[in-house]
Amino acid sequence: MKANAIRIREYGGPDVLNYEEVDVAEPAEGEVRIRHTAIGLNFIDTYHRSGLYPMEFPAGLGSEAAGVIDAVGPGVTGMNEGDRVVYTGLPPDSYSEVRTFPAQKCVLIPDDVTDEQAAAVFLKGLTAWYLLRRSYPVNQGDAVLLYAAAGGVGLLASQWAKHLGATVIGIVSTSEKAALAKDSGCDHVLMADNPDIPGAVRELTGGEGVAAVYDSIGKDTFFTSLDCLRPHGVMVTFGNASGPVDPFAPAELAKRHSLYVTRPVLFDFIGTHEHLKTAAGELFQVVGNGVVTISVNQRYPLQDAARAHMDLEGRKTTGSTVLIP
Ligand SMILES: NC(=O)c1ccc[n+]([C@@H]2O[C@H](COP(=O)([O-])OP(=O)(O)OC[C@H]3O[C@@H](n4cnc5c(N)ncnc54)[C@H](OP(=O)(O)O)[C@@H]3O)[C@@H](O)[C@H]2O)c1
Known part of the structure; x- marks a missing residue:
């Protein structure tokens, strides 16, 4: 046909x-x-x-x-x-x-x-599912950081993470998106052009940092995201909106206190x-x-x-x- x-x-x-x-x-x-x-x-x-x-x-x-x-x-x-x-x-x-x-x-x-x-x-909801239930399974009381919180995956994941008991910190680029993210479960919203996102995240988490970062931006945000994590925190780098992440040295994970990094793909789940x-x-x-x-x-x-x-x-x-x- x-x-x-x-x-x-x-x-x-x-x-x-x-x-x-x-x-x-x-x-x-x-x-x-x-x-x-x-x-x-x-x-x-x-x-x-x-x-x-x-x-x-x-x-x-x-x-x-x-x-x-x-x-x-x-x-x-x-x-x-x-x-x-x-x-x-x-x-x-x-x-x-x-x-x-x-x-x-x-x-x-x-x-x-x-x-x-x-x-x-x-596709977007199954992605939110594996991010929050498999890549770093969210625990009640965890603080987590989510990029593009008003996007396709973002609006679904922020609602779901909130339901699982997380304190959700979203990152977005406009005030209109910030309002949407807040309506969808983000407890706090940071603007993408904030020059000190790690500082703002530490302020919101009593100095500790977040348990996990769900980063779909890739190249531009990789190290910023690592700097937002608590010791033993999990970096879930799952997208390339700004380009693919450059190769990096594992020592970067050691000096930020034994971090984990995963680069998951929906179809494997x-x-x-x-x-x-x-x-x-x-x-x-x-x-x-x-x-x-x-x-x-x-x-x-x-x-x-x-x-x-x-x-x-x-x-x-x-x-x-x-x-x-
Ligand atoms: N690995 C997987 O299994 C998997 C599965 C599904 C999706 N993903 C990834 O998840 C992300 C979200 O996918 P989606 O379809 O729901 O898209 P989306 O989040 O609706 O759109 C992408 C958002 O990324 C943000 N962004 C930041 N820097 C950007 C840049 N340089 N260029 C374009 N956008 C930029 C923008 O939000 P702000 O303006 O608020 O910053 C934009 O709205 C994508 O990176 C995608 O590849 C991965």
Whole structure:
């Protein structure tokens, strides 16, 4: 069958995105074909587009979408035509009207969650889940520091961390974002241009520093983040919004009192269907009981994906963004 999709043939800025008609295969063994209804926009999409995360050309884009199954391949059990599903995973091709994808990597969308909410929360919410429940499992009473607190992952993680009993310190770049972050569970908000973030963090934590930093900014903030940690604290560096972190000497961890660093990737935490089901179950539980609310603050037609990339990279978006096919 034919359908429209974004294709790229070279790395570069948002202008390398082309919206064109492509062939969509019948679902192979273990696959379903999904007619997308809402596509999640994620910062990882910009890394694929720029070449930071390499792909083979011609390539699709997008690692998350919700939709309706319109064909089921051989060997698939527990999923039928007409089911509403959401998924996250590679290879990138969710910027499309229709695609095939392994059924094992899809989950059924609960009745009380819309397709748009599912596409807005799945990748980012599962990320918040593993950050707070696996990379550094938050304990009641911990102080934690979270960058981009008003962003897609940020608004979800700040609500969830607060629910887990943390004192949440968020970092944002504007007063509008500061208000959003405060409304979403941040106890304190620091401005990204504060020249002494470690000093401000120590003041807020009685001189001790935080138990963990969840840093998605990467290159520009790495050492600042290390300076915010308490002895034995955990640096979770999970994104490259300002570029990838440069190589560093382990002695930097020793001189700041035996720190830990981890560089996690979502897909390693949901690699089996069992792990995915556990993670999605916890996510949809906190969504269902109102602990985590989903903010879809921007919507763009799929054809306008380039504009969505410009706004995301230009720090103009807050919360989640969806592309509508
Ligand atoms: N490792 C993983 O498994 C994983 C999974 C999902 C997401 N991530 C990472 O998590 C981060 C958040 O993803 P998201 O999709 O939810 O995006 P987002 O947080 O909605 O957008 C990125 C935010 O980063 C901040 N930022 C700071 N410096 C920036 C710069 N130089 N350029 C652009 N933005 C900058 C901006 O917030 P302020 O203006 O408030 O500073 C911006 O709004 C990304 O780094 C992404 O790669 C990692």
